[in-house]
Structures are given as structure tokens and as C-alpha cells.
Amino acid sequence: MINKVCQNLIGVFKDIKDGSRVMVGGFGLSGNPEYLIEALYLKNIKRVTIIGNNCGTNYSGLGVLLKRKQVKRFVGSFIGGNSMLTKQFITGQVEVELIPQGSLAEKIRCGGSGIPAFYSPVGLNTLIDIGMPIKYNLAGVVIKKSAPKDRKTFSKNIYILEEAIKADFALIKSYQCDNFGNLIFRKTARNFNPEMCTAANSVIVETENEVKIGDLDPDKIHISGLYINYIINNKNSRKLIENK
Amino acid sequence: MVNSINIIAKRASKELTNGSIVNLGIGLPTNVVNHIPPSYTIWLHSENGVLGMKQLDDESKKDADLINAGKQVISTVPGSSFFSSATSFSMIRGKHIDVAILGAMEVSQDGDVANWMIPNKKVQGMGGAMDLVHGAKKIIIVMRHCSKAQEPKLLRKCNLPITGYQCANLVNRI
Numbered sequence: 001m002i003n004k005v006c007q008n009l010i011g012v013f014k015d016i017k018d019g020s021r022v023m024v025g026g027f028g029l030s031g032n033p034e035y036l037i038e039a040l041y042l043k044n045i046k047r048v049t050i051i052g053n054n055c056g057t058n059y060s061g062l063g064v065l066l067k068r069k070q071v072k073r074f075v076g077s078f079i080g081g082n083s084m085l086t087k088q089f090i091t092g093q094v095e096v097e098l099i100p101q102g103s104l105a106e107k108i109r110c111g112g113s114g115i116p117a118f119y120s121p122v123g124l125n126t127l128i129d130i131g132m133p134i135k136y137n138l139a140g141v142v143i144k145k146s147a148p149k150d151r152k153t154f155s156k157n158i159y160i161l162e163e164a165i166k167a168d169f170a171l172i173k174s175y176q177c178d179n180f181g182n183l184i185f186r187k188t189a190r191n192f193n194p195e196m197c198t199a200a201n202s203v204i205v206e207t208e209n210e211v212k213i214g215d216l217d218p219d220k221i222h223i224s225g226l227y228i229n230y231i232i233n234n235k236n237s238r239k240l241i242e243n244k
Numbered sequence: 245m246v247n248s249i250n251i252i253a254k255r256a257s258k259e260l261t262n263g264s265i266v267n268l269g270i271g272l273p274t275n276v277v278n279h280i281p282p283s284y285t286i287w288l289h290s291e292n293g294v295l296g297m298k299q300l301d302d303e304s305k306k307d308a309d310l311i312n313a314g315k316q317v318i319s320t321v322p323g324s325s326f327f328s329s330a331t332s333f334s335m336i337r338g339k340h341i342d343v344a345i346l347g348a349m350e351v352s353q354d355g356d357v358a359n360w361m362i363p364n365k366k367v368q369g370m371g372g373a374m375d376l377v378h379g380a381k382k383i384i385i386v387m388r389h390c391s392k393a394q395e396p397k398l399l400r401k402c403n404l405p406i407t408g409y410q411c412a413n414l415v416n417r418i
Contacts (some may be wrong), residue, residue, distance in 0.1 A: 027293075027311070027313075027315075027329065028292075028315035029308070029315070030308060030309060030310075030311045030315070053329070076369070077369055077370060077372070078370075079367065079369045080368030080369060080371070081315065086366075090364065090367060096367075098367075098370065100372070100373075100374035100375050101291060101333065101370070102291075102329075102332075102333025102334075102337055102372060102374075103374075104329075105328070105330040105333050106334075106337075121337070121378045122337065122374050122379075123374050124378075124409070125409050126406050126407065126408070126409075127361075127405050128370075128374065175309075186309045187294075187307065187309040187326055188292050188293045188294050188309060188311055188312075188326060189308075190293055190326055190327070190328050191292050191293050191329045192328070193328070194328045194330075195328060195329070239308035239309070240308065241306070241311070241315075242311075243311075243314060243315040243316045
């Protein structure tokens with residue numbers, strides 16, 4: 001059997017190049033793969049597209065990548081907790097593709113399930129449907145917008161076509177992981193992590209607890225190990241709390 | 245001085261029926277919790293993946309793996325469950341949430357809601373708001389009558405980018 005457990009990140013990160021598309025699990029600072037985010041920072045990988053619900057805070061999580069201008073585009077639903085990102089966005093230093101949170105989750109789910117696109121009622125007639133600002137210039141003028149969405153009517157209701165999302169890499173945080181990569185998440189640290197495991201070419205898991213094959217009850221496993229390529233053990237997550 | 249937040253939250257709480265599944269938005273809507281009759285069982289849903297949450301009452305039990313959509317540490321009630329974001333929004337889009345209570349920057353007379361962006365000023369993103377206004381069976385907007393700049397927030401037509409058209413069923417304002 002292939003040994004997916006890695007002692008260090010050298011082999012794991014060798015393929016992550018400048019310009020890669022990287023999905024990162026987490027909601028706020030909960031369920032973040034902290035060690036893997038730090039590795040993106042330490043390796044100074046540039047022009048990355050980050051796909052995740054939020055992009056950390058000004059000082060923590062994915063925010064550290066923004067600080068060093070490593071991010072070309074952020075794809076997610078909420079940037080309110082990160083004033084640096086908001087400022088970089090409206091002054092043309094970073095592109096932001098805002099997507100309703102549920103559409104983001106479903107786009108990722110579809111990306112991992114062989115569904116190229118789906119119809120959704122969410123965002124009809126809003127900027128999501130007709131063209132969302134993605135890039136501003138230095139003066140704060142919109143210079144790039146998303147393309148208008150295709151529409152279709154089902155049972156007299158209009159829906160918009162949302163395309164699936166895939167990535168080159170997914171950085172995942174799990175509570176438990178066996179040597180095959182079977183995963184168990186904990187509480188609301190689950191969030192986007194399970195679906196992201198399915199939608200990237202290479203999936204790297206940072207786990208709090210590494211266990212032997214057979215130690216996890218198959219009935220309790222949230223994500224099958226078939227999706228997972230690399231496993232990194234990190235018992236020492238800082239697990240920051242964003243809002244007290 | 246009368247606390248307007250309490251009046252709004254109390255009024256909104258009267259719309260909830262015993263046993264309902266309720267999603268409370270960040271900010272003013274979270275105050276509704278304080279006015280739910282003790283005899284009621286209300287299942288609070290948070291879109292980051294929990295049904296059956298409650299406010300944290302014991303600081304020593306603070307857990308970074310257990311937060312609500314406002315990123316506050318929370319606690320759970322017996323019978324609660326956790327699920328992924330994709331499942332959570334299937335619950336929302338699939339009309340399995342009875343009531344969503346949201347704040348707003350502007351609401352129009354037709355029930356259009358704007359609460360995610362002020363062009364050139366504040367781009368915070370829609371988070372789960374666009375999904376909620378299209379998914380929950382009943383949408384209650386709670387807000388003050390005027391903005392901090394004393395501009396009316398309940399309008400004939402919204403000026404700000406819209407979160408959802410004709411989606412508010414009830415506006416609670418003061």
C-alpha cells in the first residue's frame with residue numbers, strides 16, 4: 001500500500017507552483033489547516049488563487065498570504081473579517097470572486113462529483129447573475145466583472161446556471177485520519193473540508209490525530225481515504241478564536 | 245432610555261412558533277434568542293454546519309471547533325447535529341429552514357433586501373445571506389428605521405446592490 005503519511009512537507013509541496021489553484025478548508029479560523037497555510041507562506045508560493053469561504057483575518061490564517069501579496073485571486077463568500085483584503089481588493093492589488101456561500105459549497109461538491117454545472121435560484125437578478133466586480137484599478141474603478149449567467153425556467157421559476165469549481169490542490173484539516181486517509185472531522189470544524197477533499201487533483205490532509213488503519217469505525221468515517229493523497233500530522237494546532 | 249434592539253428582537257421573537265427551525269443572522273438578529281419563551285423548543289441553525297446551537301454559558305467549555313456563523317464560540321443542546329457546509333446549504337436551499345431572521349442595510353416596499361455591499365465603501369461579501377433569502381420559508385428582516393447617517397432604510401426602491409428581490413415577508417423596525 002502507498003504510504004500517504006509524510007514526515008515533512010518537502011515531497012508534499014513539490015508540485016505546488018506559483019499560480020496554482022488551492023482550496024483551503026475552514027470557516028473563519030475554525031477547521032483551518034494551519035500548518036499547511038504556514039507552509040504556503042514559508043515556501044513563498046506566489047500568484048495563488050485561494051478558494052475558501054473566508055481569507056483569514058489581518059493577522060491569522062490565510063491573511064498572512066495576503067500580507068505578503070502572494071494571492072492573485074481569492075474565491076469565496078465573505079471578506080468582512082479581513083480589512084486588509086477589502087482594501088487590497090478595492091485598490092486593485094488582488095482579485096476577489098465573491099460567491100454566495102451555499103453556491104460556493106455546491107460548486108465544490110459538484111466539482112468533485114462529475115457535475116459540470118447546476119441551476120440555482122440564489123442570486124437571481126443580483127450582481128451574481130448580471131456581473132460581479134472581480135477586479136478594481138488603483139483608483140477604485142471596476143475593470144473586470146464576472147460573465148452574466150445563463151438562465152432556465154423550471155416550473156415557472158427562473159434559475160441561474162452555476163459552474164462547478166475544481167482546484168489543483170486542497171488543503172484539509174481533520175480531527176482524525178488513518179493511514180489510508182479516512183477522515184473524521186470535529187464539530188463545526190467540518191465546514192467546507194469534506195467537499196474540498198473531492199474536488200482537487202491533489203489532496204493534502206493536516207490531521208490532529210493520526211491513527212492506524214482499522215482504528216476508525218467505518219460507520220463514523222466522514223470522508224473515504226480514496227480522495228486523499230498526503231497526510232501530515234500536526235498535534236499542535238493553535239486553534240484561534242476569531243470573535244470572543 | 246428604551247433599548248430599541250430589545251424591542252425589535254422581542255417583536256421578531258413573536259413570529260416564531262414552538263418547534264421551528266430558525267437561522268439567525270449576525271448582529272441584531274442574534275438578540276432574538278433572549279426573547280424566546282422558555283416553554284418553546286426552537287432549533288437554531290447556523291449555516292457553518294450546526295443545528296441545535298445555544299449561547300456559550302460556561303467560558304471554561306470554550307472550543308475553537310464549535311463556532312456559529314458569526315465566528316463566536318457557542319454550545320449545543322441535546323439533539324444537536326453537525327454537518328458540512330454543502331449539506332447545511334442544501335437544508336437552506338431545499339426549504340427545510342422555517343424562518344431566517346436577517347439584518348439589512350435597506351429594504352424596499354416590495355421586500356427587496358440589500359445587506360452585503362456599499363459600493364466603493366464597504367465590500368464585505370454576501371456570506372450565506374443570498375442563499376438564506378432564497379431558501380428559508382419565511383424571511384424576517386430586523387433593523388433600525390434609519391441608518392447611522394439618519395437616512396431611511398425602508399424605501400420605495402433600494403439604492404444598494406440587492407441580496408434578494410421580493411424576499412422579505414416581514415420587516416421589523418423601530
